[in-house]
Each structure stands twice: as structure tokens, then as C-alpha cells.
Amino acid sequence: MTPAIRLEHLTKAFDGRRVLDDVTLDVSPGSAFCLLGRSGTGKSVTLRHIVGLVMPDEGRVLVDGEDIGALRPWQLARVRKRMGFLFQNAALFDSMTVGENVAFPLRRHTTLSETDIQARVMAKLDAVGLARDAHKMPSELSGGMRKRVGLARAMALDPAILLVDEPGAGLDPITTREIDDLLVAQKAAGVTLVVVTHNIPSARVIADDMALLHEGRVVARGSVAEMDASADPLVQAFMRSEAGG
Amino acid sequence: MVDRVGAAVIRLFAPAGAFALFAARALVRPFAPPYEGGEILRHLFQFGLRSTPLIATSGLAIGVVLSMHTRASLERFGAESMIPAGLAIALIRETGPLTAALLVAGRVGAGIGAELGAMRVTEQIDALEANAVDAFHFLVSTRVVACALAMPLLTILMDFAGMLGGYLAEAVASGMSWRLYFDRSFTFVSYADLLPATLKTAVFGFLIAVVASYLGFNTTGGTEGVGDASTRSVVLSSILIILSDVILVRMIFFFYPQVVG
Numbered sequence: 480m481t482p483a484i485r486l487e488h489l490t491k492a493f494d495g496r497r498v499l500d501d502v503t504l505d506v507s508p509g510s511a512f513c514l515l516g517r518s519g520t521g522k523s524v525t526l527r528h529i530v531g532l533v534m535p536d537e538g539r540v541l542v543d544g545e546d547i548g549a550l551r552p553w554q555l556a557r558v559r560k561r562m563g564f565l566f567q568n569a570a571l572f573d574s575m576t577v578g579e580n581v582a583f584p585l586r587r588h589t590t591l592s593e594t595d596i597q598a599r600v601m602a603k604l605d606a607v608g609l610a611r612d613a614h615k616m617p618s619e620l621s622g623g624m625r626k627r628v629g630l631a632r633a634m635a636l637d638p639a640i641l642l643v644d645e646p647g648a649g650l651d652p653i654t655t656r657e658i659d660d661l662l663v664a665q666k667a668a669g670v671t672l673v674v675v676t677h678n679i680p681s682a683r684v685i686a687d688d689m690a691l692l693h694e695g696r697v698v699a700r701g702s703v704a705e706m707d708a709s710a711d712p713l714v715q716a717f718m719r720s721e722a723g724g
Numbered sequence: 725m726v727d728r729v730g731a732a733v734i735r736l737f738a739p740a741g742a743f744a745l746f747a748a749r750a751l752v753r754p755f756a757p758p759y760e761g762g763e764i765l766r767h768l769f770q771f772g773l774r775s776t777p778l779i780a781t782s783g784l785a786i787g788v789v790l791s792m793h794t795r796a797s798l799e800r801f802g803a804e805s806m807i808p809a810g811l812a813i814a815l816i817r818e819t820g821p822l823t824a825a826l827l828v829a830g831r832v833g834a835g836i837g838a839e840l841g842a843m844r845v846t847e848q849i850d851a852l853e854a855n856a857v858d859a860f861h862f863l864v865s866t867r868v869v870a871c872a873l874a875m876p877l878l879t880i881l882m883d884f885a886g887m888l889g890g891y892l893a894e895a896v897a898s899g900m901s902w903r904l905y906f907d908r909s910f911t912f913v914s915y916a917d918l919l920p921a922t923l924k925t926a927v928f929g930f931l932i933a934v935v936a937s938y939l940g941f942n943t944t945g946g947t948e949g950v951g952d953a954s955t956r957s958v959v960l961s962s963i964l965i966i967l968s969d970v971i972l973v974r975m976i977f978f979f980y981p982q983v984v985g
């Protein structure tokens with residue numbers, strides 16, 4: 480079966496400093512993949528490669544078998560519509576209300592009526608527990624709330640692939656659980672997930688497979704059980720850590 | 725040595741090349757769909773309508789000042805009756821277009837630089853791209869079109885406000901009537917004075933929006949970078965306005981020889 484996402488020997492440097500070094504990963508369709516690693520090891524950069532916001536110096540990114548780097552702009556747009564992306568800092572459009580942020584992809588890419596769009600927006604906001612905040616501006620929200628709006632926006636078009644950068648950051652433990660449950664439900668509905676997280680308990684709930692990035696290299700990857708069984712001290716340190724940021 | 729000079733030349737011209745490419749794209753891209761009419765209207769309102777108080781008050785003040793100068797020089801020749809026409813021609817041909825453009829560079833250019841700069845550093849531009857939206861088209865084309873359309877309209881406002889200011893000064897100095905003032909203003913003004921001078925400001929509007937968008941799009945370095953982008957937008961677009969004016973005025977003289985005579 481073609482992997483939903485395949486990263487082949489990705490190498491990327493910024494200003495002469497190598498940030499990703501020969502990263503190779505496969506994510507099978509409908510599975511959940513957790514990317515672990517300390518801050519600054521290239522997790523966000525890896526995720527940005529998948530939507531083509533960053534192009535690799537070497538290597539390829541394949542989404543459903545299509546080489547992202549070889550696509551024409553309109554073809555890339557077509558692939559991007561199948562993917563939802565939650566940015567680490569949420570990246571909400573701060574000139575729009577919460578509701579307009581979530582409606583944005585629907586307005587751009589569907590022919591739904593205004594009534595249908597509103598219903599869809601409310602359903603997505605409800606899923607992240609923010610149904611009552613649709614009229615607020617992003618500047619009025621806490622970091623955790625912004626993150627959840629970002630997730631609602633990422634899910635607006637019901638994407639087949641959902642890429643999520645640190646969903647738990649800034650959330651209280653109860654909300655973290657709710658977001659974990661939401662992501663698990665997405666997986667159950669057939670969505671392919673790639674989740675960057677520091678939170679091992681969350682990762683255990685969500686993930687089928689994991690990889691640990693360290694200084695731009697994949698130092699370990701496998702199922703949750705395989706990671707638990709790893710003898711690598713770095714992996715051990717990660718898998719044994721309880722909560723996290 | 726040659727290498728060092730070569731490297732310096734490249735360092736100097738590489739950004740200019742990138743800017744030229746960006747400007748060329750901004751010139752062509754608006755003509756392809758989707759046309760983003762809603763966004764263009766929103767910016768027209770933002771740049772145009774909301775600049776009217778600034779342009780109108782400045783125009784009024786400049787009209788008063790110009791009128792005082794015109795009176796001082798024409799009185800010497802006993803040509804007071806030419807004051808309205810002298811003022812109108814000075815305003816319409818150059819003072820109105822240039823002043824309006826520099827004011828818009830200050831207000832709108834700074835705004836675009838800061839807004840797009842903030843969108844860059846908070847990854848909102850990336851978010852547009854990730855949402856399968858052509859960020860250049862959505863953010864830059866729309867602002868460039870709106871700014872190029874707003875600029876001539878604001879210039880006409882400036883010209884009229886200036887003439888009103890001139891009338892007020894003249895009414896105080898000589899008690900001239902409104903009717904007579906405007907009749908005399910337009911006796912010597914032709915379309916060749918008004919049309920090219922007003923339309924050239926569309927070029928100024930284009931330059932303001934393109935420079936500010938370019939600097940905003942390429943902002944790095946967080947909040948400080950946003951401030952830099954905003955300031956540099958004003959400085960660079962003002963310089964380009966004045967430099968391009970030299971070329972534009974030469975072109976107008978070439979195509980409308982009657983303006984010279």
C-alpha cells in the first residue's frame with residue numbers, strides 16, 4: 480500500500496546550519512504517527528516540509544505517492560486541500576474572528592451555502608470546546624484557546640491528512656485529554672495523523688507509530704511497544720517521562 | 725580584487741533583482757483569476773476612504789500656503805488676476821500629485837509594511853499557503869490594485885482641497901468671490917495639465933504598495949523586524965516616488981508637448 484506520507488532522505492539547512500539530516504519516515508494511511516524530540520530538533524521543520532512550505536535541499540516528500548517538490552502550483556494547492564495543518568503558534572488570521580478563521584477554508588474552497596458554512600463552523604468549534612467563542616477576535620484568546628481554534632480551522636475541510644504541531648502546548652490536563660480524544664476520533668474516522676508532541680502520555684493514547692528526532696536525525700522509530708523496548712538511553716529517557724509541555 | 729568587487733556588486737543588486745521580480749509579478753498577477761473583488765474593495769476603503777481626512781486637511785493647508793507665495797510673486801508684476809490660475813496649475817501638475825503620494829506613502833505604505841510584516845512573523849502568510857491560497861495574490865495583488873486605484877482619486881481630492889484653500893486665502897486677501905476664483909482657476913487649465921499628472925499617481929500608488937508588500941513579505945526578526953519593514957517601506961517608497969516622478973514628468977512632456985508651452 481502507498482504510504483499516505485513518505486519522507487525520503489530529507490536534508491535541510493538554514494543559513495549553512497543543518498537542521499534535518501537524512502530523515503526517512505513512512506506514515507500509513509489511516510494511522511497516527513507521533514514525532515517526538517526535544518525543542519529545536521527539527522520537528523516543526525519536518526511538518527512544514529509535508530505541506531510544501533519548506534522545500535528540502537535533498538530528498539523527497541511524497542503525499543499519497545505524489546512528489547510535492549515536482550508539482551505545479553495548482554497541483555500543490557489540490558494536495559494541500561486534502562491536508563489540515565495546525566501551526567505550533569496556531570497562526571490564526573488576526574484580522575478575522577474565531578468563526579471567520581474556521582470558515583475561511585470553507586469559503587475559499589467549497590460552494591457551501593452561508594447557512595451550511597455556519598453550521599460546519601459551529602460543529603468544528605464545538606468539537607474543540609469553543610462553540611461559545613465564535614465571535615471573539617484571536618487577540619482575546621489564551622494560547623491554549625488559539626491552539627484549539629487552529630485545530631478547528633485545520634479540520635474545517637474534513638482533510639484526509641491532519642498535521643498537528645504540539646496540540647497539548649498551553650492546555651490544561653483536562654483539555655489535553657479532550658483534544659487527545661478528538662484526535663483519536665479523527666483516526667477512527669479514517670484520517671491520517673501526524674502529531675508533534677512532547678507529551679508521552681498523549682502520544683501513548685494517540686499513536687500507532689512513533690519516531691524520535693534528535694539534532695535533525697531520526698534516532699529511533701517503531702510502534703509504541705517497540706519504542707518502549709528500545710535500549711537506547713535517549714529513547715528510554717523520553718518514553719519514561721510522564722507529562723510534558 | 726575582481727572577486728571582491730563582483731561579490732559586492734552581487735550583494736548590491738541581488739535584492740534589487742528580487743524586488744524587480746516581485747514588482748513584475750505584482751504587475752501581471754492581478755489580471756489572472758480569482759479576481760478577489762471583495763478584498764480589493766476592502767483595501768480601497770481602507771487606503772482610500774480612510775485617507776481622505778489626511779489628504780483634505782493637508783490639501784487645504786498647502787492651498788493656503790501656495791496662494792500666499794503666488795500672490796507675493798505675481799503682485800510684483802501686477803498680475804494678481806492670474807493668482808487662481810497660477811495656483812491651479814502648480815497644484816494640478818505637480819504639488820497635488822507629489823504631496824498626495826508622499827502622504828499616502830507615509831500612511832498606507834507604513835500600514836502595509838507593518839501588517840504584512842506581522843503576518844509573516846506570526847506565520848499567517850504560511851497559514852494562507854497551507855490553506856491552498858496563493859498568498860502573494862491574496863495579499864499583494866489586491867493591495868497593489870487598490871492602492872493604484874485609490875491614488876489618482878486621492879490626488880483629485882488633494883487638488884480640490886488645495887484650490888479651496890487657495891480661494892480662502894484669496895478671499896481674505898482681496899475679497900474675491902467663489903465664482904470668479906474658480907472661473908479664473910480653470911481659464912488656463914487644460915486636460916493636458918490634469919489628465920497625465922493625475923494618472924501618473926497610479927504609478928506612485930503601485931510603487932507604494934509593491935515596496936511595502938515586498939518589505940513586509942520578507943520580514944525577519946520578530947517584532948523589531950516588523951517595525952523595520954514599516955519604516956523602510958515609507959523611506960524607500962518615498963525615494964522611488966520622487967525618482968520615478970523625474971522620469972514620468974519627462975514622459976509627459978514628450979507625449980503632451982503643449983504642457984511645456
Ligand SMILES: Nc1ncnc2c1ncn2[C@@H]1O[C@H](COP(=O)(O)OP(=O)(O)O)[C@@H](O)[C@H]1O
Binds near residue numbers: 516517520524
Ligand atoms: N525558516 C527558518 N530559518 C532559519 N532557521 C530555521 C527556520 N525554521 C527553523 N529553523 C531552525 O531550525 C531548527 C529546528 O526548528 P524547529 O523545527 O522549529 O524545531 P522543533 O523541533 O522545536 O519544532 C531550529 O534551530 C530553528 O531555529
Ligand SMILES: [Mg+2]
Binds near residue numbers: 519523
Ligand atoms: Mg516546533
